[in-house]
Amino acid sequence: MNIVVAIKHIPSIADDLPVKGNNVDFDSVDFVLNEFDEQSIEQAVLVKESVGGTVTVIGVDLIGELDNVLHLALAKGADKAVKITGDDPSADSHTQAKWLSEAIKGLSPDIVFAGVQASNDLDGQIGPLLAAHLDMPYIGGVSSVGVSGDTATVSKEFAGGVGAKYAVTLPMVVGVQAASKPPRYAPISKVRQIAQTATVEKVAPSGDASSGLTFKKMAPPVAAGHAEMIEGSSKEVAAKIVELLKSKGLA
Amino acid sequence: MLTTIEKIIFIALALISAGFTFHGFKTIVDSIRKGRSAPELKNVPMSLVKGAVTVLFQRTIFKARKGLSAIHMGLFFGLITYAFVNLFDVLEGLVPGFDLVYGGKHIPNAPTGLVNAFNLIADVMSMFLLVAIIVFFVRRFIVKDKALTFRENILLNPKVKAGAQNTDSLIVDIFVIMHVIAHVLSQAYRLTDGADPFMPFASFLNSIFGASQTGVHVAWWVSLGWVMFIIPYLSRSKHTHFFMSPINLGLAKQNPRGQLDAPAKVDPGAKFLHDLSWKRVLDSYACVQCNRCQDVCPANFYGRPLSPSALEVNKRYLLKEATFGSHPDLYLLPLTETVISPEAVWSCTTCYACVRVCPVGNEPMADIVDIRRRMLVDGAELDSGVQNALQSLATNGNWMSKGKRLRGRWAKEMEFPVKNATEEPVEHLWFVGDTASFDERVIPNTKMVARLFNQGGLDFGIMYQNESNAGNDVRRVGEEGLFEQLVEQNMEAFGKAQFKQIVTTDPHSFNTLKNEYPQFGGKFEVKHYTVTLLKLFEEGKLTIKNKLSHYKVTFHDPCYLGRYNGGFTAPRKLLELLGVEFVEMPRNCENSFCCGAGGGQIWMGKVAPGERPAENRIKEALSTFGESANAKTQLFVVTCPKDMVMYSDAVKTTGNEGRIEVRDMIQLVAEGVGVDA
Numbered sequence: 011m012n013i014v015v016a017i018k019h020i021p022s023i024a025d026d027l028p029v030k031g032n033n034v035d036f037d038s039v040d041f042v043l044n045e046f047d048e049q050s051i052e053q054a055v056l057v058k059e060s061v062g063g064t065v066t067v068i069g070v071d072l073i074g075e076l077d078n079v080l081h082l083a084l085a086k087g088a089d090k091a092v093k094i095t096g097d098d099p100s101a102d103s104h105t106q107a108k109w110l111s112e113a114i115k116g117l118s119p120d121i122v123f124a125g126v127q128a129s130n131d132l133d134g135q136i137g138p139l140l141a142a143h144l145d146m147p148y149i150g151g152v153s154s155v156g157v158s159g160d161t162a163t164v165s166k167e168f169a170g171g172v173g174a175k176y177a178v179t180l181p182m183v184v185g186v187q188a189a190s191k192p193p194r195y196a197p198i199s200k201v202r203q204i205a206q207t208a209t210v211e212k213v214a215p216s217g218d219a220s221s222g223l224t225f226k227k228m229a230p231p232v233a234a235g236h237a238e239m240i241e242g243s244s245k246e247v248a249a250k251i252v253e254l255l256k257s258k259g260l261a
Numbered sequence: 262m263l264t265t266i267e268k269i270i271f272i273a274l275a276l277i278s279a280g281f282t283f284h285g286f287k288t289i290v291d292s293i294r295k296g297r298s299a300p301e302l303k304n305v306p307m308s309l310v311k312g313a314v315t316v317l318f319q320r321t322i323f324k325a326r327k328g329l330s331a332i333h334m335g336l337f338f339g340l341i342t343y344a345f346v347n348l349f350d351v352l353e354g355l356v357p358g359f360d361l362v363y364g365g366k367h368i369p370n371a372p373t374g375l376v377n378a379f380n381l382i383a384d385v386m387s388m389f390l391l392v393a394i395i396v397f398f399v400r401r402f403i404v405k406d407k408a409l410t411f412r413e414n415i416l417l418n419p420k421v422k423a424g425a426q427n428t429d430s431l432i433v434d435i436f437v438i439m440h441v442i443a444h445v446l447s448q449a450y451r452l453t454d455g456a457d458p459f460m461p462f463a464s465f466l467n468s469i470f471g472a473s474q475t476g477v478h479v480a481w482w483v484s485l486g487w488v489m490f491i492i493p494y495l496s497r498s499k500h501t502h503f504f505m506s507p508i509n510l511g512l513a514k515q516n517p518r519g520q521l522d523a524p525a526k527v528d529p530g531a532k533f534l535h536d537l538s539w540k541r542v543l544d545s546y547a548c549v550q551c552n553r554c555q556d557v558c559p560a561n562f563y564g565r566p567l568s569p570s571a572l573e574v575n576k577r578y579l580l581k582e583a584t585f586g587s588h589p590d591l592y593l594l595p596l597t598e599t600v601i602s603p604e605a606v607w608s609c610t611t612c613y614a615c616v617r618v619c620p621v622g623n624e625p626m627a628d629i630v631d632i633r634r635r636m637l638v639d640g641a642e643l644d645s646g647v648q649n650a651l652q653s654l655a656t657n658g659n660w661m662s663k664g665k666r667l668r669g670r671w672a673k674e675m676e677f678p679v680k681n682a683t684e685e686p687v688e689h690l691w692f693v694g695d696t697a698s699f700d701e702r703v704i705p706n707t708k709m710v711a712r713l714f715n716q717g718g719l720d721f722g723i724m725y726q727n728e729s730n731a732g733n734d735v736r737r738v739g740e741e742g743l744f745e746q747l748v749e750q751n752m753e754a755f756g757k758a759q760f761k762q763i764v765t766t767d768p769h770s771f772n773t774l775k776n777e778y779p780q781f782g783g784k785f786e787v788k789h790y791t792v793t794l795l796k797l798f799e800e801g802k803l804t805i806k807n808k809l810s811h812y813k814v815t816f817h818d819p820c821y822l823g824r825y826n827g828g829f830t831a832p833r834k835l836l837e838l839l840g841v842e843f844v845e846m847p848r849n850c851e852n853s854f855c856c857g858a859g860g861g862q863i864w865m866g867k868v869a870p871g872e873r874p875a876e877n878r879i880k881e882a883l884s885t886f887g888e889s890a891n892a893k894t895q896l897f898v899v900t901c902p903k904d905m906v907m908y909s910d911a912v913k914t915t916g917n918e919g920r921i922e923v924r925d926m927i928q929l930v931a932e933g934v935g936v937d938a
Contacts, residue, residue, distance in 0.1 A: 022657075024657055024662055024663055025666045194640055194642075197637050198655060199529070200638070200742070201742070
């Protein structure tokens with residue numbers, strides 16, 4: 011089985027996000043692996059461990075440091091690593107999805123995993139865009155994937171604690187929210203060993219697609235006003251809320 | 262004295278006994294040699310002599326259980342004496358006319374004075390031995406001292422569970438009692454001319470049983486027959502301790518306490534018994550299973566399934582079955598199934614109390630770290646908190662998931678510039694550490710340290726985002742690769758900086774920088790901030806303006822400053838300068854009790870139920886203070902940022918707010934010097 015994991019290298023939000031002009035100051039921010047991609051790598055490796063196959067991890071190298079992330083993925087059980095030499099830290103989700111799908115086509119995948127979203131892709135575009143480009147079905151918000159023959163059994167979470175199970179005929183693109191087990195830890199000695207021996211395949215970006223959006227302004231959010239905490243017994247609180255709603259003309 | 266036939270039988274039995282003994286010790290030596298290599302020991306003959314002297318003066322045993330240790334001393338000297346006693350008994354049996362009673366008057370030209378002195382010592386020691394062994398017998402079998410048992414949740418070898426230790430002890434107890442009585446009787450039966458003033462015990466027995474040649478023969482055979490049985494038996498029981506503990510002490514760790522042995526390059530760490538170094542195998546032969554290490558273990562106290570002594574005991578019985586019991590397949594079972602449970606492996610705080618208290622120089626803690634190392638490499642499932650910490654350390658260089666650039670943020674908020682040591686030369690490079698750099702509860706103290714350094718005219722700087730976690734606890738969690746990565750990052754940062762010495766706030770960073778970085782080429786002078794502050798006072802650069810006599814204070818020695826590195830005096834001298842009323846807790850200095858945070862415990866996501874070590878420590882402090890009549894504020898003073906966090910929590914969870922306050926030493930110093938927060 012050919013399993014592909016599309017990953018994103020994103021600016022770390024462990025630091026305060028520095029702003030320069032109309033965008034993030036990419037020179038003074040660290041790049042990290044999208045945390046949902048950690049889940050999707052784990053889910054991909056779990057699938058491989060249960061039914062066999064190869065896991066190929068692929069991502070766009072935005073700042074020339076993607077190797078670190080790819081080595082980590084290899085240490086966690088991926089078999090092959092590919093980087094698309096994008097070299098543009100401002101490449102948006104549409105651009106990345108196009109480049110990724112062009113490279114993934116050549117890998118003839120049975121399943122493509124992607125993180126359901128990223129902190130710079132909160133509306134989760136990568137997965138659906140990949141599916142569209144690859145002409146495959148997409149299912150997102152997934153919390154476990156099991157494969158048997160050419161059918162995958164996928165658990166998807168909905169709001170309000172509701173879940174559903176789908177049987178999907180392969181191939182497909184999956185947006186992973188959480189792997190069925192917590193991502194494993196890759197010991198650094200193993201990562202470093204892989205860093206010395208592994209080869210990362212390089213692919214030039216091909217195709218062009220952008221969101222068509224341009225940034226007008228980017229600024230850190232400014233705190234304005236505070237929430238008012240209503241205290242007292244539940245009856246008192248309810249009464250105050252009713253009063254407030256009335257005073258605002260909402261009831 | 263013996264008839265010819267008796268002599269032939271004796272020599273034949275002695276040869277058989279020697280054969281079994283040789284086989285026993287050869288088996289032991291072979292099993293030790295199966296272990297992996299250990300750091301090379303320097304000047305082994307001298308170390309062995311030192312070990313022998315330690316044993317002779319019983320120096321290491323008095324660290325705990327003083328009364329029982331004195332009894333052990335009686336047993337030890339008794340048995341040493343009996344080595345000679347048995348030698349002379351053999352001569353008495355084999356050499357015609359050789360007889361030590363009455364000053365050896367039947368032996369031509371015997372040195373009467375010397376013989377009398379020996380007789381007196383042997384006679385008195387016989388009584389000591391009997392008393393000592395009866396005390397130990399009563400302790401184990403009548404009183405059933407709980408200190409010799411293990412809690413239910415601790416993994417135990419099935420044979421141990423079934424009472425193998427008691428069987429071993431019973432055999433040796435009966436041997437000593439019968440052997441000594443038989444020997445003294447054999448002497449008593451020789452006293453044909455009435456009492457010998459140099460043999461009071463034998464003379465007393467003689468007054469009851471009289472003299473008898475038959476009696477001499479029977480008693481002699483009982484006495485020496487036992488010896489021929491017991492010596493080969495010892496090699497097959499926990500009493501290999503007699504022979505192996507002096508050797509173990511002689512070959513004990515020579516490197517600093519705070520320097521872990523590096524793991525093997527191939528298949529690092531330990532999954533099976535012989536993945537451990539040969540010294541760790543030797544440990545189990547030296548161990549007499551006294552459980553002193555269990556007494557001082559904070560994890561054991563907390564009800565966790567860890568007992569350092571159970572670890573050694575299990576190793577010992579596994580070895581016994583795998584070698585003498587011919588179950589070599591036992592070697593193929595993982596240590597986590599036979600010796601220590603995985604949960605116990607992850608309960609260790611690496612506080613070093615077990616190693617420190619061990620009278621025979623064992624290092625159960627080193628086994629645990631080695632087992633962790635292999636578990637990590639083999640991809641064992643980690644506690645989620647530990648995994649998060651390690652992942653953050655790998656990406657951010659700190660365990661708190663903070664961005665690197667935030668490390669120096671506190672310094673930018675200071676009212677004076679704090680130098681960047683990687684950009685301009687400084688005399689003191691201050692290695693701040695994660696907790697002191699990022700934890701909002703601790704940052705006010707960090708700033709206070711900076712103000713006092715500044716006030717004392719200290720030329721210092723920090724490395725801002727170039728500093729990474731020093732890696733002390735990373736190494737102790739078993740993540741050697743990550744430790745090496747952190748060392749490399751810090752060494753690169755140190756390379757950019759110009760400084761004369763390093764000063765640290767965190768005792769954990771202090772330990773690894775001082776003791777482990779030299780192995781990676783980082784040979785620096787490293788000081789803890791308590792030492793640096795004391796020096797500023799001694800040089801008159803800081804002076805006390807306000808005496809703090811309104812405080813009643815006790816001090817908690819952090820493991821990695823105190824027990825590991827002997828930093829006991831500077832904090833106490835500072836408290837003396839400050840003029841507080843100081844009281845010492847019962848567990849202090851070398852015997853300090855761990856707060857429970859070390860060795861990665863502070864990262865654990867799961868918290869086990871039960872009274873935590875830090876809570877117990879707060880209670881100890883309160884009982885030390887007693888019901889104070891005066892209205893002084895009672896302070897629990899710490900010198901480790903982790904302690905600040907651990908004990909502040911413990912004061913709250915034990916409901917003692919208002920009765921005791923946790924303060925960092927720096928807060929007291931600032932108050933004494935008159936530097937505002």
